[in-house]
Amino acid sequence: MVLLSLVASHSNLDLETVARLSEGASQVASRVLEDEVPVKGAVVLSTCNRYEIYVEAESHQDVHIARDAVVSHVASATGLDISEVTSALQTKVNDDAVAHLFSVGAGLDSAVIGEREIAGQVRRALIEAQAGGTASGSLIRLFQTASRTAKDVGTKTSLGSRGLSVVSVALDLAADLDEREWREKNVVVFGTGAYAGATMALLKELGVTNISVFSQTGRAETFVETRGGVALDAMSLGPALLNADVLVGCSGGGQQISGADLANNERTHPLVVVDLALSHDFDPNIDALDGVHLISLESVRMAAPAETADAVRSARQIVDEATQEFAVSLRERSADSAIVALRKHTMSVLEEELNKVRAQHGCTAAAEEVEFAMRRMVKQLLHVPTVRGRELAAQGRADEYAQAIETLYGITVEDKSSVASSPASSSTGAECPVDHRLLG
Incomplete structure (x- = not known):
């Protein structure tokens, strides 16, 4: 793998x-x-x-x-x-x-x-x-x-x-462009995804009370139910844009707000447009309009504070x-297939010998003691090869371990999904009322 x-x-x-x-x-x-x-x-x-x-x-x-x-x-x-x-x-x-x-x-x-x-x-x-x-x-x-x-x-x-986050740095830049208190501003958020949720949470922390949300997918109503704000549709979006002080794009839905959509806005304050969408919610040339300031992801990256x-x-x-x-x-997991193959082979041999004991002695106390001892012995014999396999795999030598298993035992190391079920899990002693698999 x-x-x-x-x-x-x-x-x-x-x-x-x-x-x-x-x-x-x-x-x-x-x-x-x-x-x-x-x-x-x-x-x-x-x-x-x-x-x-x-x-x-x-x-x-x-x-x-x-x-x-x-x-x-x-x-x-x-x-x-x-x-x-x-x-x-x-x-x-x-x-x-x-x-x-x-x-x-x-x-x-x-x-x-x-x-x-x-x-x-x-x-x-x-x-x-x-x-x-x-x-x-x-x-x-x-x-x-x-x-x-x-x-x-x-x-x-x-x-x-x-x-710090992309959203927090972007909103800090927005605050620098319009020094009024956040509670005085009208904000329109585009999108209902993770960034929109983070934006809503941070805007509330900043004291914004007038937040509207627009989504091309029609999920705005559901989005604002738990986060607050007013859901916009295609009809109410236009008036909201004209009254907005800050626009935050978190959608990337493919339909961009152009300069024409904002041209009739008679602003007395700057309009700050924050575009956090990778595929742009706003026309990149929108800041050519008088009074419009665009903050892009590139702007956020350049303004991000350096950490200590x-x-x-x-x-x-x-x-x-x-x-x-x-x-x-x-x-270590790369040795799993070889370890499972070794265990499958060993348990197969064990089951053959146990079947001989059962056939000869039946379900007697002596047979149970023999089975217990044999299972304990096999468990001890498998312990060191299993531990060694994981140690070699941790050193990047899993292939050597698998080759050694194949050479010594003449078994083929397959994909572990095909060897996950070993004979040890089969019900070879089903006619006996004692579950021999639980012994040892």
């Missing part, structure tokens, strides 16, 4: 390219698994400034096949040329993929270092993959460990205490330790 990630983010691409990769690519995970390729699972992590796909391939030889399958489906979903997608998506394998996700979840790879919103997005990515049936066991463990690592960074370093070196160093140490622990556990 091999973990790999294909990464496109603000760290290596412009946000326009990231947005193009994200469009229509949400179903890539399921489509890859539908192909006849050696891929066991896939999880998509898509945020306002990154598009990443995590995949579990069956072996190192299958990494290129898995990557090509993902690239092909991203290109098909977005309409981009395969060469463009190939050059845009960076590939990270095993330890590098693990370290990257843990850094992302901890906010160390964010435009705003230490932001806490990304941790929630990592959790939701896994939940969505599980709901869609695309998350393999290894990917579930990877994302769950990433969430725990993010929590450790948040509680053990000063990064978690500052409460000590806090970042502590956070990276936590991430590095978590990465090493997970990498060791990942390598």
Whole structure:
């Protein structure tokens, strides 16, 4: 088993390219698994400034096949040329993929270092993959460990205490452009997703009471039921725009607010437009209008405060330790197939001998004592090879262990899914009223 990630983010691409990769690519995970390729699972992590796909391939030889399958489906979903997608998506394998996700979840790879919103997005990515049936066991463990690592960074370093986020930095910039109190402002929020929810919560903390929400999907009514505010529809959006002091775009639904939509607004105060949508809720040229100020994700990235070196160093140490622990556990699991094969072989031999005892002595106390002793002996004999197998796997030598098992015992090490059921679990002694499997 091999973990790999294909990464496109603000760290290596412009946000326009990231947005193009994200469009229509949400179903890539399921489509890859539908192909006849050696891929066991896939999880998509898509945020306002990154598009990443995590995949579990069956072996190192299958990494290129898995990557090509993902690239092909991203290109098909977005309409981009395969060469463009190939050059845009960076590939990270095993330890590098693990370290990257843990850094992302901890906010160390964010435009705003230490932001806490990304941790929630990592959790939701896994939940969505599980709901869609695309998350393999290894990917579930990877994302769950990433969430725990993010929590450790948040509680053990000063990064978690500052409460910074893309939304908070954007609203700070908005406040600088219009020095009136927030409670005096009319705000319109576009979208009903995670960023919209975070925006609503922060606006309430700032004292804003007049908040309206618009969603092209028609979910605004449900959204405001639990968060407050007024739901807008297509008819009421126009008047709300004319009375707005701040517009916050968190939707990215494809339909942009243009300069013409705001041209008739006779403003006595600046109109601040905050566009947090990767694919833009507002025409990027909208700030050409008099009195309109546009804050984009690029603006937020440039304005994000630098964190102290000590806090970042502590956070990276936590991430590095978590990465090493997970990498060791990942390598240890690579010996599972060989260990299961050895156990299957040994228990098969044991059951043959026990059947002879049962046939000769029946269900007597003496037979039970013999069976107990034989099971205890086999358990002791398997202990050292099992421990040694995991130690070798942790050193990256699982293949050597599997080869030794095949050479010494003449057994074939198969995929563990095909050897999970051993003869020890069969009911060979069903005619006897004593369950011999429970002995020892």
